[in-house]
Amino acid sequence: MSARDEVLSRIRAAVGANAGAPPGGDSLAAGTSGEVPRDYRIRREASEGELIDLLADRLVGYRATVRRTSQAELAAAIREALTQRRARRVVVPPGLDLPALPPGVQAVADDGFSAQELDGFDGAITAAAVAVAETGTIILDGSADQGRRAITLVPDYHLCIVRADQVVALVPEAIRRLRPDRPLTLISGPSATSDIELERVEGVHGPRTLHVILVDAS
């Protein structure tokens, strides 16, 4: 008997009468829906302004740098962030629409760089897929304007542009908006550890500086 067959037959023996089709017939997801009480919040009504406020507040709490701006001022905000950071070479996803950058700053479209090559960049700029205000979480889904996961992992600085209409209040709302088969990264602040005497220390691996630009609809 293969290991697969044996493990499955052990499960069936262990579970007895329940083995096989769950209630609700062949639709397994429907089966669990039938048995699972979902009385938790799945949506929270809030204005876009409230959500952006809350998100900004949470991000600041995580020690990310937050900048709020309008669509008209976005280009200036990006330039300012890069200047402040003194970034020279940044990697960007090929599908990201970037304004003109300050002189001396070069934006290179990701072209399958190796990890070592990515290590040579000062930072990365990306958009986002969705953000959760209550938890201060920004979610990237690998789309063309966010790029592959490595580019927001290896360089030490991540500048992330989040639009107001991408901000939801709760985790369930975000899960609903995401496609399950995409490579997803949920980011809630720069990396941190509490492994040494439980004292929180920022910046172990992953970008030690996270800079978020929140773009209001106006």
Added chain:
Amino acid sequence: MRIALFVTCLADTLFPGVGRATVELLERLGHVVEFPEAQTCCGQMHVNTGYVRDALPLVRHFVEVFEPYEVIVAPSGSCVGAVRHQHAMVASTGGDEELARRAEAVAGRTYELSQLLVDVLGVQDVGAFYPHRVTYHPTCHSLRLLRVGERPLRLLRNVAGIDLVELPDADVCCGFGGTFALKNADVSTAMLADKMRNVVGTGAEVCAAGDSSCLMHIGGGLSRLRAGVRTVHLAEILASTREAR
């Protein structure tokens, strides 16, 4: 109201004053207390030590003794916890579903003292007088299994003359845990040490609780250390009045 008293084997043998106090308190409040003399033990010690089969006759006996009564009270959160959360399971495990059903029914009418007073008798001021500094330890079964919540404190706050001080880390287990106190005596003692430290730190003269078992453990430690703090059961405080004996 006619109330049947389940005094518990521990109180019956080592702390009869707790039983007497419960009787006097309920009579003072105008109720009739019955003591079914055939009662013995709830079987909790057996179940918690893994001897579920041995507990079956105890459960059967408890159900037979108390079934005829409408209201049953015990001055013990852990024994009432056992009745409510273990008796039916013991019966089912022993293959006696009929007994399980009866046990559930009896359990539904069995109350810990503070539950009886507040929920069933509707009283929070029992007219007690107890001029001592007291700190209250909420025992784990009362706190988490029976969820008596604020009831004991509400009753104590209404006691005339009492100086009630809050116990730090009150909801941390005292370390008794039945046979745990013997099988893991060292850890039990470490937990007891912290509980005693908190009790003594309040400056209280008396440590009160709703369970004689925990009080025996805490009191035993305080006595060994000659700490000058004594343990008194909730029932004994509520039964105390101004008149001298």
Added chain:
Amino acid sequence: MSTNGDPGAAPAGSMTFLGMPTAPRGVGHLRGSEPFPVAARRGLADTQQRRNLAKATASIRAKRAAVVGEVPDWEELREAARAIKAATMAHLDRYLEQLEAQVTARGGVVHWARDAGEANAIVVGLVRAAGASEAVKVKSLATDEIGLNEALAAAGIQAHETDLAELIVQLGQDWPSHILVPAIHRNRAEIREIFLREMGDVDPGLTDVPAALAEAARRHLRRRFLSAKVGISGANFAVADSGALCVVESEGNGRMCLTLPETLITVMGIEKVIPAWRDLEVFLQLLPRSSTGERMNPYTSIWTGVTPADGPRNFHLVLLDNGRTAALADETGRSALHCIRCSACMNVCPVYERAGGHAYGSIYPGPIGAILSPQLTGIEDNPSLPYASSLCGACYDVCPVKIDIPSVLVHLRARHVEAARHVGLLPGPEAITMAAAAWVMASPARFATAQRAGRIGRALGRGGPIRSLPPPLSAWTRSRDLPLPAATSFRDWWRRDHQPGKAPGQHHGEPR
């Protein structure tokens, strides 16, 4: 079906004997070398660990309470989580088959492992096939459980732990004592010493400021991350209906191991599967708040199979049984498989806080360890763990998936007693005492007689409390006095002296 003759595998109350195989001996880390009470003594005497643990757990408890208090639907989330896990276990075979199909359709390869030995062999084979002699690892309890690092080492493959705490433990040649903060038993001075001794490239002037230690770890590991060919991880969740896997972490080393190497091997216990994508919305709220006391942990990675041009080109998922089906066979005990490894139970357990994690002898310590380890190994290999608890219930209150740990502990104690009876180990002295006590207490007449006879004990105390008794009751009197049996029992008073409505007065309590 093979069996290792484990009578403890029979669910209590059932007449059938399922004989489900448990985690094999001699491999992995599920069994201690000493019974809990003995091992606990060492933990109790370790004053540094006592101090670290007391401080750490108090701090996490406060953080957890704050972030949980903010959530208005916390109880609803817990109930949903409990129900999702229960439904998962009830149809585990179907969900695993679905998961396998989805992962395979997206370019991943699924392997099944009956036990630790088989899982280790699979991983060794995969690393070799990738042409590598080392691998970077994200912390994974499942890989610790099976002793993967040792198996890799025996095959000439070096596994580099990359979680800071796991790194500390690995370099210190030590063993984790907490599932979330494995190096909690170490203070900063010790960590600095370990780094200076074991990290070849570290600055000799390294201080013990946590930020400096973290920086040293970052530099030490970064080189490995950027050049590693093989990454090994566990998984927090695997979604059956889409094939998505999920890893929840803080430091970024998870993202490094999951994204940069060309081959990723994920070892996952079969109980970690969840039915549907939307189920993640429940667990992603419960886990961070329960474990680190944060609204959300810094990084969570979710991936499905292989994504071209993004991350590993080869993805292997190893599904691990290793005694989980034995736990599944026990209708009450199987709730231990619902665990999402948050460690909230450990952080509130007064026993764990004082005895420390090593006392449990297993990679899974604390309350969850006390119910999971004995089921994975079979009760007779961890007979003392179900008793390592005062049944206070604090763990049940904080468990995000509502595992009724106290009830499972009592259930396992019953299984232990039944197992001993079954193999003829009973009656020992304890069983005889218990049977005798039950016999006495089943009859009011015998009970009253015993009470009267017990009054002889009053001679032991000479008017005061009893301060010393022979074994086994010496375990009590070593640290506590015991009251004398009352001169007049309650029932004697009732019969002789009770007059309804007699004059009340002050109660001072019995001398205890």
